[in-house]
Amino acid sequence: MAKQPQSNDSSAEASSPTSLDASPARALGEFIRAHRERLTPQAVGLPPGPRRRTPGLRREEVAQLCGVSPTWYTWIEQGRPVSASAEALARIAVALQLSRAERAYLFELAAQRDPAEPDQAAADAPxxxxxxxxxxxxxxxxxxxxxxxxxxxxxxxxxxxxxxxxxxxxxxxxxxxxxxxxxxxxxxxxxxxxxxxxxxxxxxxxxxxxxxxxxxxxxxxxxxxxxxxxxxxxxxxxxxxxxxxxxxxxxxxxxxxxxxxxxxxxxxxxxxxxxxxxxxxxx
The missing domain is CATH 3.30.450.180 (Beta-Lactamase)
Incomplete structure (x- = not known):
């Protein structure tokens, strides 16, 4: 039986840079992790809690904000080849407070279409x-x-x-x-x-x-x-x-x-x- 991933963040993993030949799944995971580490609990309305071993939010906290399981979210960050729907990615983008450019980059990494894109039926130009x-x-x-x-x-x-x-x-x-x-x-x-x-x-x-x-x-x-x-x-x-x-x-x-x-x-x-x-x- 496969061992379930630990939801604790390791400092070694958190400090590893994205390599130029990283797989799409790994690049997606490292992008999400980097933006999780930039957020403070106060920024998302959570109490600061006790002293933290890693910067930013914990994986369990982001999973809770996104309405997904901590295990699934951990696997995404670890670059495992798991399925991520456009709706789940949209919830991650909101939870991590991504900018418009960052959100677009997230969906490009995941090879998914952002459900918030302009309506395809719109026939107008600015x-x-x-x-x-x-x-x-x-x-x-x-x-x-x-x-x-x-x-x-x-x-x-x-x-x-x-x-x-x-x-x-x-x-x-x-x-x-x-x-x-x-x-x-x-x-x-x-x-x-x-x-x-x-x-x-x-x-x-x-x-x-x-x-x-x-x-x-x-x-x-x-x-x-x-x-x-x-x-x-x-x-x-x-x-x-x-x-x-x-x-x-x-x-x-x-x-x-x-x-x-x-x-x-x-x-x-x-x-x-x-x-x-x-x-x-x-x-």
Whole structure:
């Protein structure tokens, strides 16, 4: 029978630094332990009690604040490969009084999605971000989680014929980048080396959407594109994953001819579900 871990903190363990090759579970445990040791009982409304052998709160106290068993919490700190739900991590973040950045780092270490992230159904962008897009001289636009454009400027509308330009006949145009790329004939004419770029786009979206792949809007988009576009269905089934990269983007524009840009993608602070994309003209 496996020996249960002791809930007492050892000074040797508390002083061990995180190694660069630490496993994700160990890195998570050491991060949590470090922040536990920074908190005093008074900071969380607990009596100071007798003299303490270790700095900060005891593991049992944090476990009590989180509503979890001391054994489970001890195993998390020790870097054991135990399951930690997003809800349990959220309670730990609150108990340890983590800042916004620290909380985000906690969830990244645990490879979990923070339940307090902005609602995926929200289709708005901060007003300052929209104003920023309009101040940029180069083509610029903002994408949401499903890569639908929420805002764009005049140079972007001029460049992306069939996607961000004004729709004809008074009908609103679908502003989703994936739908445009895979279902619009204009995209195959506009985008140089369409097949390579389309394959890359599908791989980038797979990587970008992994944390909300089962959200209804994302799932609906993937299912619809798989049904409407044989190319998307093929690229998506390949399971290719790629990090969203910048670099060269070439277009055969109906008015401007062959144009070449360098693409830069930025994530606004506190709204990492959005992307600001800027294309800088070469030459």
């Amino acid at each position: 007003a300052a971000l929209i104003e920023t897009v309009q101040l940029i001289d180069a083509p610029a636009y903002v994408l949401d989680r499903q890569w639908t454009a929420l805002a764009w400027n005049a140079p972007a509308a001029d460049l992306f014929v069939g996607w961000l330009d004004d729709a004809r006949g008074g009908h609103p145009r679908d502003r989703n980048l994936l739908r445009f790329t895979f279902t619009s004939p204009a995209a195959r004419t506009l985008i140089v080396d369409w097949e390579t770029r389309a394959r890359r786009l599908a791989a980038e979206f797979r990587a970008d959407s992994i944390r909300h792949l089962n959200d209804a809007p994302t799932r609906t988009l993937i299912d619809a594109l798989s049904a409407e576009s044989e190319a998307f269905a093929h690229f998506w089934a390949s399971q290719d994953v790629g990090e969203r990269e910048g670099g060269t983007r070439e277009f055969d524009h109906p008015r401007h001819g062959r144009v070449v840009y360098d693409q830069i993608t930025l994530k606004p602070a506190h709204r990492e579900d959005l992307k600001l994309v800027v294309l800088v003209r070469r030459g």
